[in-house]
Amino acid sequence: MPTTTTAPPRRKPVITRVILLVGLIVLVGALVWQVNEARKSPTGGDPHTDNPALSAVKTFDFDGGQHTEDPVTYAQTPPAGGPHDPVWDDCGVYTEPIRNENGVHDLEHGTVWVTYRPGLPAADVQSLETQLGTVTSKKTILSPYPGLPAPVVVTVWNAQLDLKGADDSRLPIFLQEYGDGHTAPEAAFATCEGGADIMATPDNP
16 A cells, blocks of 8 residues: 655745744844944943042043034033044143143043143142053143142043142042043043144133
8 A cells, every 4th residue: 555645734925924024123123223232422431439539539421422623511620521522632741721622532532631720839740740650551631721620630531530739649549440541432442642732722712
């Protein structure tokens, strides 16, 4: 007696189309998610710290990648993040105030910016420069800044501390905590070298 084989039931075309449609929707959704993630502005790392010596550090939540050639009004003095000029200032020591919008671009690159009130004794300015020399990345800027809320202010992207002076014991602690640039969105691949020397003016503070 001949044996007969039964062919497996064929999948209905409607079911096949539904499965393909669901797969396509999942694929498109995944692509849209990836595009949206790529468009998000980088924010850097968490600026908060549990170090009790740094309890007075003010922290913020600025995104990076916001370039503008227009003047920007900042809420902090000096600014600690936000929209900024496409050009950054070269890192180093300045004897005149630099322009905010360019200095903020340096912060985005992971630079430590120490500002001091004009008229600070030369020995204190030299002390600040020496202490900045401990920052291993060498991404630092030292500059005078009129109208500071404290004699010295140390700033990185999204974190800032008012200091009593160049001998404030919290400065080296801050540099140790934040000098690696981990709060800055572009610290891992950007430098402060090769920038411009754009100074603040009455019309371009």
